[in-house]
Amino acid sequence: MNLDLLGKRALITGSSSGLGEATAKLLAAEGATVVIHGRNRDRVEQVAKEIRQSGGTATTALGDLATEDGAAETTRAATAEGPIDILVNNAGFYRHLAWADATPAEWNDTYNVNVVSGVRMIQHLVPAMRERGWGRVVTIGGGLASQPMNTHPQYNATLAARHNLAVSLARELKGTGVTSNVVSPGAILVEATKELVTHIGPDRGWGDTWEEIQPNAVEALIPNDQERFGEPDEIAAAVAYLCSAYAQYISGATIRVDGGLIRSAF
Template structure:
């Protein structure tokens, strides 16, 4: 039984209708937080809300795009109508050019602009809208989803890498701006993490590359072939959600301005 360390706290997790965001919402709810689920697809949102409520959680939801500042402000306003927000997890973001395969000169300036809006401006706008209430109450957590790729000098998906590097930078500058307020600012940087869509893609690649037919073998071979790390497996959404929960809890009040890599040791592999 998980301790109710977040009882009485309310958390908004953007992009929480699936994947890492949904798993983060689950872990925060298990720790006692009231959770606001966000996404763009009402059916997916409703499915996560129903699951959390069946587990006894207090759940609300908001729906809408975050790419344009006015849209993000509207989503933030809807979320705040449900009550004060103590924990903001900026998890929503956009995919890289070429579905994650574009080389430097294949990622067009338009891709860079789109990625920056989806990943960076959305987080900045939500932070501007939600954080003042935390400062006023003297307690809060702002947690960004960055990426382990932010630290890896590869030429593939440079648009996405640059956006996630900006997330790491704004996390630190925000921490400095929040000095002495009781509000912390940190980032979680996932490595290659298996979501529903990514697993389907990996299984398709396994058939083409002879990585095996059963998932344990496929995962082991995919991890070695795609992005080898010290831990010989791919990341799981619960790996990231545990890190989000850790940074959200009251016990993490001495941790701010940090970039927590959850990548199986990729940086030193």
């Protein structure tokens, strides 16, 4: 399927690794010019290099979106060669904390990085999309927005806020040709997920090797119809579709990519 992204410019925040990297590479393969964003110059440049080597077009933008100056610098770099048509708000972080350890300061830091940073980029880039009459904003959310764990509550709450702001933005953009949607991943097998599951697996009796641990972890944590963890490319595919001309009639939606998650437990 041709997603008709040739000539479009896409900024994917937090795209030097993980879901952001997978999304940037797929959008580039579909013809978009992508802007690779992060805070580590070497990692950002490496992803951009890999895209170019594969025949795609990529530029870079460095900046800490948790600060006003960093968001402004990212915007300047991202728009240096033309306006941004597609904004994928992917950047975010969490620390795996119990309620007792999630201090108010931790809540503030997590909210600033995971929510306010995305708002900064929306306010920098969406007005120009509105003026041109075409644009895409895709926010990466997560199933914990509606089925939170008992742990890392500060992170669960920011996912709910990300979902909420994306729908509010869709209402604000009514009739403009700019859409706002959420892609909500389940448990995706990025490096951090594998490290966590491998760390807790032996203590939970799931086994000692990854081959033993993985099926037991899926059954215990994320029982789903596909009986596995998701892959980053599967999230990227959902984002790419929402960025395409085929998705013009989709706005304010949440697309779950979680294998048909049955329940949430931890």
